[in-house]
Amino acid sequence: xxxxxxxxxxxxxxxxxxxxxxxxxxxxxxxxxxxxxxxxxxxxxxxxxxxxxxxxxxxxxxxxxxxxxxxxxxxxxxxxxxxxxxxxxxxxxxxxxxxxxxxxxxxxxxxxxxxxxxxxxxxxxxxxxxxxxxxxxxxxxxxxxxxxxxxxxxxxxxxxxxxxxxxxxxxxxxxxxxxxxxxxxxxxxxxxxxxxxxxxxxxxxxxxxxxxxxxxxxxxxxxxxxxxxxxxxxxxx
Amino acid sequence: xxxxxxxxxxxxxxxxxxxxxxxxxxxxxxxxxxxxxxxxxxxxxxxxxxxxxxxxxxxxxxxxxxxxxxxxxxxxxxxxxxxxxxxxxxxxxxxxxxxxxxxxxxxxxxxxxxxxxxxxxxxxxxxxxxxxxxxxxxxxxxxxxxxxxxxxxxxxxxxxxxxxxxxxxxxxxxxxxxxxxxxxxxxxxxxxxxxxxxxxxxxxxxxxxxxxxxxxxxxxxxxxxxxxxxxxxxxxxxxxxxxxxxxxxxxxxxxxxxxxxxxxxxxxxxxxxxxxxxxxxxxxxxxxxx
Numbered sequence: 058x059x060x061x062x063x064x065x066x067x068x069x070x071x072x073x074x075x076x077x078x079x080x081x082x083x084x085x086x087x088x089x090x091x092x093x094x095x096x097x098x099x100x101x102x103x104x105x106x107x108x109x110x111x112x113x114x115x116x117x118x119x120x121x122x123x124x125x126x127x128x129x130x131x132x133x134x135x136x137x138x139x140x141x142x143x144x145x146x147x148x149x150x151x152x153x154x155x156x157x158x159x160x161x162x163x164x165x166x167x168x169x170x171x172x173x174x175x176x177x178x179x180x181x182x183x184x185x186x187x188x189x190x191x192x193x194x195x196x197x198x199x200x201x202x203x204x205x206x207x208x209x210x211x212x213x214x215x216x217x218x219x220x221x222x223x224x225x226x227x228x229x230x231x232x233x234x235x236x237x238x239x240x241x242x243x244x245x246x247x248x249x250x251x252x253x254x255x256x257x258x259x260x261x262x263x264x265x266x267x268x269x270x271x272x273x274x275x276x277x278x279x280x281x282x283x284x285x286x287x288x289x290x291x292x293x294x
Numbered sequence: 295x296x297x298x299x300x301x302x303x304x305x306x307x308x309x310x311x312x313x314x315x316x317x318x319x320x321x322x323x324x325x326x327x328x329x330x331x332x333x334x335x336x337x338x339x340x341x342x343x344x345x346x347x348x349x350x351x352x353x354x355x356x357x358x359x360x361x362x363x364x365x366x367x368x369x370x371x372x373x374x375x376x377x378x379x380x381x382x383x384x385x386x387x388x389x390x391x392x393x394x395x396x397x398x399x400x401x402x403x404x405x406x407x408x409x410x411x412x413x414x415x416x417x418x419x420x421x422x423x424x425x426x427x428x429x430x431x432x433x434x435x436x437x438x439x440x441x442x443x444x445x446x447x448x449x450x451x452x453x454x455x456x457x458x459x460x461x462x463x464x465x466x467x468x469x470x471x472x473x474x475x476x477x478x479x480x481x482x483x484x485x486x487x488x489x490x491x492x493x494x495x496x497x498x499x500x501x502x503x504x505x506x507x508x509x510x511x512x513x514x515x516x517x518x519x520x521x522x523x524x525x526x527x528x529x530x531x532x533x534x535x536x537x538x539x540x541x542x543x544x545x546x547x548x549x550x551x552x553x554x555x556x557x558x559x560x561x562x563x564x565x566x567x568x569x570x571x572x573x574x575x576x577x578x579x580x581x582x583x584x
Contacts, residue, residue, distance in 0.1 A: 116402025
């Protein structure tokens with residue numbers, strides 16, 4: 058896919074590389090649009106100054122919104138698995154593959170994202186270490202929320218009391234983890250100056266060639282070539 | 295707690311007339327409803343949102359004789375109340391005189407109190423009193439109740455309910471309705487220490503003169519001291535009471551540990567991201583950004 062910049066006859070051509078399918082982008086935004094209300098309605102229980110919102114009829118409505126949003130939130134991975142099982146498996150396999158380059162990524166993440174030092178950043182596949190960790194936490198979170206949430210919703214009068222109490226605990230613990238992670242994800246994807254194309258890619262499904270080369274060299278050049286280039290660059294310096 | 299009040303319950307005098315159940319419903323304006331005979335005089339089948347107190351019937355075959363035991367059930371008004379600690383709305387509170395008060399308007403129906411109470415006392419209304427289904431009778435009422443019950447299961451639109459020691463009476467110097475009505479003299483109300491002394495004196499009599507060697511007090515020390523002081527003729531298990539009720543550890547973990555940890559985590563993440571943004575804006579050269 059290539060686009061000619063409007064108003065210029067010749068010069069700049071940007072090659073756009075597809076990263077996400079239309080369904081993936083649509084479901085990502087459904088997930089976002091349900092995660093935020095879920096988090097906010099759950100957050101009511103974490104902030105003492107919001108207690109009035111949790112009380113009485115307001116609280117009953119908050120709980121109702123939480124349940125309605127939860128249905129769609131839980132529906133996202135199910136729909137994805139049914140409609141694009143191969144893509145789902147492919148992504149899952151990529152999320153689960155880690156190498157020594159991920160250790161190097163973790164070492165260089167702060168110098169790279171905070172101080173803008175590009176040089177030592179190792180090549181990354183289609184999803185970098187941070188993206189993969191985010192994805193895995195979200196998958197684990199969705200599973201935990203599903204199991205604990207549905208139990209608290211439908212099995213309250215049936216399940217042993219101690220088990221119910223554990224469900225409340227893990228639901229809350231997972232909320233702390235996923236919501237903190239969501240804040241980081243939001244910062245990197247929407248606010249961080251270097252990552253401006255991540256929002257573009259979730260809107261249009263594509264990233265530019267230069268962006269792919271910079272941030273996902275193993276995907277762009279292929280794993281072997283990217284590693285060779287990186288080793289070479291390192292031996293030179 | 296200074297001036298803590300308590301209910302004295304002498305199970306050796308109780309004759310299970312269940313006048314207390316009726317008086318409770320009358321004072322608290324709780325409707326009665328049709329139940330089915332389950333082969334026991336015990337009725338309704340359990341505490342519920344319309345039944346704050348109930349006489350539980352238990353059969354106890356001790357080595358000496360067969361006993362038919364009557365236990366007045368209801369909120370124990372614990373000194374260390376898990377329900378108060380888990381209630382996210384403040385509907386349940388430590389009120390005056392050690393009474394665990396309940397403010398129905400604040401309750402949002404989350405049901406944590408019913409799941410964390412060591413005695414399983416608070417019950418959620420189902421169907422919702424808002425639906426009006428409980429006003430109907432006959433087949434139409436049953437169908438409407440079932441429909442509303444299913445709907446409330448989905449929406450969670452319910453309210454908790456429990457005995458409040460008739461807080462509107464007791465804070466004004468009156469006795470709870472059940473105590474006032476008890477014709478057998480099995481119930482009394484007053485200063486907690488006096489009730490404990492009375493219970494101990496009664497237990498001495500039961501042991502020495504009435505042939506109940508297993509007679510014992512219940513509620514003096516359990517869970518920070520209960521608001522109900524029971525005189526039991528047999529071990530608590532025979533009545534279906536937990537011998538050594540425990541404050542559920544999870545109720546502390548949830549509000550006192552997990553929630554502050556959450557607040558700190560969210561705060562630190564936001565502050566960290568904002569700081570990182572300003573540092574990155576200074577260091578990242580946009581002309582190099584791909």
